[in-house]
Amino acid sequence: PARAGVACLxxxxxxxxxxxxxxxxxAKRKMRRRPGIAGIQQRRxxxxxxxxxxxxxxxQSVEAMxxxxxxxxxxxxxxxxxxxxxxxxxxxxxxxxxxxxANVGVDPLASNKGFWTELLGFGDFYYELGVxxxxxxxxxxxxxxxxxxxxxxxxxxxxxxxxxxxxISEDDLLRAIERLACLxxxxxxxxxxxxxxxxxxxxxxxxxxNDVIRWASESGVGSITKSQLESTKTNGAPxxxxxRAQTIxxxxxxxxxxxxxxxxxxxxxxxYWLPCVSKRNGC
Amino acid sequence: xxxxxxxxxxxxxSTTMSSSFxxxxxxxxxxxxxxxxxxxxxxxxxxxxKSLILGWCRxxxxxxxxxxxxxxxxxxxxxIGRKLPTDARRFFLDALVSxxxxxxxxxxxxxxxxxxxxxxxxxxxxxxxxDWAARNGLEGQVVALCEITGDDEVGVPTPDGxxxxxxxxxxxxxxxxxxxxxxxxVPSDAGRDAGVKFF
Numbered sequence: 001p002a003r004a005g006v007a008c009l010x011x012x013x014x015x016x017x018x019x020x021x022x023x024x025x026x027a028k029r030k031m032r033r034r035p036g037i038a039g040i041q042q043r044r045x046x047x048x049x050x051x052x053x054x055x056x057x058x059x060q061s062v063e064a065m066x067x068x069x070x071x072x073x074x075x076x077x078x079x080x081x082x083x084x085x086x087x088x089x090x091x092x093x094x095x096x097x098x099x100x101x102a103n104v105g106v107d108p109l110a111s112n113k114g115f116w117t118e119l120l121g122f123g124d125f126y127y128e129l130g131v132x133x134x135x136x137x138x139x140x141x142x143x144x145x146x147x148x149x150x151x152x153x154x155x156x157x158x159x160x161x162x163x164x165x166x167x168i169s170e171d172d173l174l175r176a177i178e179r180l181a182c183l184x185x186x187x188x189x190x191x192x193x194x195x196x197x198x199x200x201x202x203x204x205x206x207x208x209x210n211d212v213i214r215w216a217s218e219s220g221v222g223s224i225t226k227s228q229l230e231s232t233k234t235n236g237a238p239x240x241x242x243x244r245a246q247t248i249x250x251x252x253x254x255x256x257x258x259x260x261x262x263x264x265x266x267x268x269x270x271x272y273w274l275p276c277v278s279k280r281n282g283c
Numbered sequence: 284x285x286x287x288x289x290x291x292x293x294x295x296x297s298t299t300m301s302s303s304f305x306x307x308x309x310x311x312x313x314x315x316x317x318x319x320x321x322x323x324x325x326x327x328x329x330x331x332x333k334s335l336i337l338g339w340c341r342x343x344x345x346x347x348x349x350x351x352x353x354x355x356x357x358x359x360x361x362x363i364g365r366k367l368p369t370d371a372r373r374f375f376l377d378a379l380v381s382x383x384x385x386x387x388x389x390x391x392x393x394x395x396x397x398x399x400x401x402x403x404x405x406x407x408x409x410x411x412x413x414d415w416a417a418r419n420g421l422e423g424q425v426v427a428l429c430e431i432t433g434d435d436e437v438g439v440p441t442p443d444g445x446x447x448x449x450x451x452x453x454x455x456x457x458x459x460x461x462x463x464x465x466x467x468x469v470p471s472d473a474g475r476d477a478g479v480k481f482f
Contacts (some may be wrong), residue, residue: 035477141419142298256321259314263365273314 023118026042035266072104080119087120091169098179110180129168129176132160143283145256146201147276197276203255213274222278223271304342307335316365318374331373337384341402346452352398388451398451408456413465416481425469427478428453454468
């Protein structure tokens with residue numbers, strides 16, 4: 001269905017699915033945008049050519065990068081061999097080593113077999129730590145509903161490990177938790193009110209619930225009352241409706257994240273405590 | 284030796300008795316002084332209070348806990364301004380009773396104001412008593428309960444832990460001893476105090 005003028009000048013080639021036509025003299029000059037369907041084809045050819053050049057350049061730089069990374073990886077292995085005992089014994093050094101590995105795309109914990117785990121015993125170390133973390137969180141689950149403050153967790157894990165064990169850092173805990181997360185069960189490290197909280201249950205916190213925990217944390221003591229949630233007086237006070245406040249507080253108690261306290265003689269009001277953000281939470 | 288008037292005087296333990304009791308971590312956290320509505324949390328809380336009551340009584344060699352005794356430091360932490368309300372005390376003591384580690388000592392156990400605490404199991408108490416009888420050659424004799432608690436002059440020292448124990452407590456141990464076939468509980472009658480005859 002081409003226009004009559006074009007049809008008599010060009011031929012449709014079924015093999016290349018394009019028009020071929022006699023090359024008018026003016027096309028022998030430098031390539032320039034041509035009108036019509038031939039022009040489209042020409043532009044298509046040009047972009048393919050440019051792409052080919054670009055791909056080639058990219059391939060070369062990728063090769064160069066691969067070679068560089070391989071060099072890094074070898075240096076890293078030499079480094080690990082040389083500093084093996086420091087990596088095992090010094091948590092700070094170990095954390096920096098992990099960062100170095102991450103920079104060159106090496107994951108020493110990627111599998112339980114292989115160079116890294118055999119050389120450094122990382123697999124066993126982080127596996128054992130993961131078990132200790134899981135046990136600690138399980139032990140406090142009836143107390144904090146599955147949300148455990150990172151500092152508390154560190155204390156519990158160190159207590160389980162005993163004094164003779166290798167020292168560990170928060171970085172180590174985070175890596176162990178990362179591995180636990182692969183097993184399912186909802187393991188995640190949340191940040192609430194600027195503090196790290198380890199979640200060991202699959203329940204997601206709603207925005208309101210998250211906010212309540214955060215405000216309890218910001219209060220400094222890790223507790224909150226319904227009045228505080230309803231309040232509009234101070235800066236940043238949420239000013240919630242009382243039904244909303246009560247609903248969220250009840251939800252938190254139901255999921256075991258909050259505990260109730262009717263012993264506040266000063267206010268006579270029920271106080272809700274959040275063990276996951278209380279400094280001294282009785283555990 | 285404590286006479287009848289001594290019951291009104293506070294007990295003074297000798298300095299060799301023990302170091303001061305170390306309260307567990309949960310005692311510093313206010314919500315633990317309110318019975319929790321969440322069942323899992325409540326279960327854990329009950330276990331914690333049961334352990335504390337037993338441990339505290341064991342440390343102080345205390346046999347009875349009075350629910351209405353406001354001076355009892357076991358149920359109050361003035362530093363955080365919290366104390367366990369009376370119904371909560373009954374709740375946790377009930378749990379101890381269900382576990383066989385305590386018994387209500389009221390008429391018909393209806394009022395539930397005083398509980399006898401077995402900070403050692405009844406079986407262990409029976410063993411202590413029967414071993415003491417064997418060591419001191421008291422088989423075949425009737426020993427008055429007050430002799431066991433050191434309230435009366437006896438030529439032998441009292442069995443470990445029984446000194447100044449309430450009479451009802453010793454009676455319960457004696458009854459258990461009888462159940463185990465190691466002796467017979469001899470109830471009191473005119474002119475004679477209750478006692479135990481060891482086999």
